[in-house]
Amino acid sequence: MRHAALKVQFDSLEQQHEASRLGLWLFLATEYLFFGGLFLAYTVYHLLYPQAFAEAGKHTNLLCGSINAALLLTSGLTMSLGVAAIRRGASDISALWIGLTILLALAFLGVKGAEYADDIHKHLVPGSAFALSQVPSAQIFFYLYWLMTALHALHVIAGVGFMLIVLWLAKRGKFSPQYHSPVEFAGIYWGFVDVIWIFLYPLLYLLDRHT
Amino acid sequence: MKTKHLVLVWLGLVAGFIATLLLGQWRLGFFYTPVAVFIAAAQAFLVVAFFMEAKYSSRLTWFFAAAGIYWLGILFVLSLGDYFSRAWLK
Numbered sequence: 001m002r003h004a005a006l007k008v009q010f011d012s013l014e015q016q017h018e019a020s021r022l023g024l025w026l027f028l029a030t031e032y033l034f035f036g037g038l039f040l041a042y043t044v045y046h047l048l049y050p051q052a053f054a055e056a057g058k059h060t061n062l063l064c065g066s067i068n069a070a071l072l073l074t075s076g077l078t079m080s081l082g083v084a085a086i087r088r089g090a091s092d093i094s095a096l097w098i099g100l101t102i103l104l105a106l107a108f109l110g111v112k113g114a115e116y117a118d119d120i121h122k123h124l125v126p127g128s129a130f131a132l133s134q135v136p137s138a139q140i141f142f143y144l145y146w147l148m149t150a151l152h153a154l155h156v157i158a159g160v161g162f163m164l165i166v167l168w169l170a171k172r173g174k175f176s177p178q179y180h181s182p183v184e185f186a187g188i189y190w191g192f193v194d195v196i197w198i199f200l201y202p203l204l205y206l207l208d209r210h211t
Numbered sequence: 212m213k214t215k216h217l218v219l220v221w222l223g224l225v226a227g228f229i230a231t232l233l234l235g236q237w238r239l240g241f242f243y244t245p246v247a248v249f250i251a252a253a254q255a256f257l258v259v260a261f262f263m264e265a266k267y268s269s270r271l272t273w274f275f276a277a278a279g280i281y282w283l284g285i286l287f288v289l290s291l292g293d294y295f296s297r298a299w300l301k
Contacts, residue, residue, distance in 0.1 A: 018269060025272050029279025036283045043287070044294050050241055069228055076262045077221040083264075084212055184264070191263035195255045201228075202247030206235030 005179045017181050024185050028192050031155075035196055038151070042144050042203060049137040056132060056141035057207025059124060064115035065205035068108050069197060075104035076194040079163075083187040086170070086180040094183065095170045098163055101190065105160045112153055145204050152200060155193050162186045212261065220261040227254040 003013055010016035046053045082097030123131035125146065126139040133139075166186045169175065175183055227250050234246060260266040265276060 018271075021268065022272055022275055025268075025275040029275060029282075032279050033282055033286065036286055040287055040290055043291065046244065047291075047295070054241075066232060070225075073221065073224045073228060076224070076258060077217055080212065080217045080220075080262045081214060084214065084217065188263045191258045194258050194262065198224075198227075198254045198258070199248070199251045202231045202235065202251060203244065206231065206247065207243070208240070209235045 003179060005174070005181075013179055017184075020181055020185065021188070024188055028188070031192060032195075035148075035151070038144065038148050039199065039203075042148070045137070045140050045144070049140065052135055052137035053141050054208035055135045056138035057204070058209065059122070059132065060145060060205050061115045061118055062205050062209065064111050064118070065201055068111050068115075069201045071104050071108045071111070072194050072197045075101045075108070076191060078104065079187045079190045083180075083184050086175050086183045087177055089177045091170055091173065091175055094175075095167055098167050098170065098183070098186075102160055102163050102167070105156055105163070108156055109153060109160075112149070112156075148200055149204070152193070152196050155196065159186075159190050159193050162189060212264070212267075217261065220257050223257050224254050227251070227257075 005016075006013055007016060010019065078097050079101040082094045082101060085091075085094035085097055119125065123129050124142055126143045130139055130142070132142075163186050166182050169182060231247050231250050234250075235243060237243075239246060259276070265273065
C-alpha cells in the first residue's frame with residue numbers, strides 16, 4: 001500500500017525524500033548567493049574604508065550580538081535533537097525540541113528588536129540625523145548592518161513559520177520513523193540561518209573592539 | 212545522529228564563538244577579519260556537515276551545495292579583481 005504522504009510522481013518515500021532534499025539544497029544555494037552579494041559589498045567597502053569600518057564597528061551592540069549568537073548556535077542543536085528524536089519514533093520528544101527551538105528563535109527576535117530600538121535611540125540609522133556623521137563612510141557600514149541583519153531576521157521569522165507548521169503536523173501524528181521529511185528540511189533550513197549569523201557576528205560586532 | 216555527537220558539535224561551535232569573541236578584544240587590527248572569517252568558516256563547516264546533515268547526504272546533494280559555493284567564489288574573485296585593479300588605470 002502506498003504511504004499517504006507519497007506523491008503520485010514518486011515510486012518510493014526514499015526517492016521522494018532525495019528529490020525534495022536536492023530541491024531544498026538548490027534553493028539554499030540561491031540563498032547563499034543572495035547573501036553573498038551583501039557579503040561582497042561588505043568586503044569591498046571594508047577594504048576601501050578600513051578606518052571608517054573600524055570606527056563604526058565599535059558602535060554596534062556587542063552584548064546583544066553575542067547573546068543572539070549563543071541563542072542561535074544552541075537552537076541549531078535543539079533542532080538537530082528534534083530531527084534525531086523523530087527518527088527514533090519519539091514524536092513527543094521531537095515536538096518538545098522543536099518547540100524549544102521556536103522559543104530560542106523568538107528570544108533571538110526579541111533581543112534583535114531591543115537592539116534595534118537601542119540603535120535607533122543612538123541615531124545609528126543612516127540619514128540626516130546619523131550620529132557618526134563626522135566619520136566619513138561610516139554610514140556605509142551601518143547601511144550594510146541594517147540591511148544584512150534585517151534580511152537575516154526575515155529568514156529567522158520564515159524559519160519560525162516553517163517550524164510552527166512542522167510542529168502542528170507533528171502534533172497531528174503525521175510523522176513516523178519512515179516519513180519525517182518536513183522535520184528534516186526545517187532542520188536543514190534552520191542550519192542555513194545559523195550559518196549566516198556565524199559570519200555576520202564577527203563582521204558586524206567585533207571590529208576593532210580592543211580600543 | 213546520536214545525541215552525544217550533536218552535543219560535541221555544539222561544543223565545537225561554542226568554542227569557535229568564544230574564540231571569535233576573545234580574539235576581538237586583541238590588538239589584531241585589520242587582521243582580525245580574516246582570522247575571524249576563518250573561524251566562522253570552520254563553524255559553518257560543522258553546521259553544514261552535522262546539523263544540516265550534508266555528511267550523510269548523497270553525493271549529488273554535495274554537488275548541489277558545492278556548486279553554490281563555486282559560484283560564490285566566482286562572484287568574489289571576479290568582483291574583487293575588478294575593484295582592486297582599477298587604481299592601476301589612473
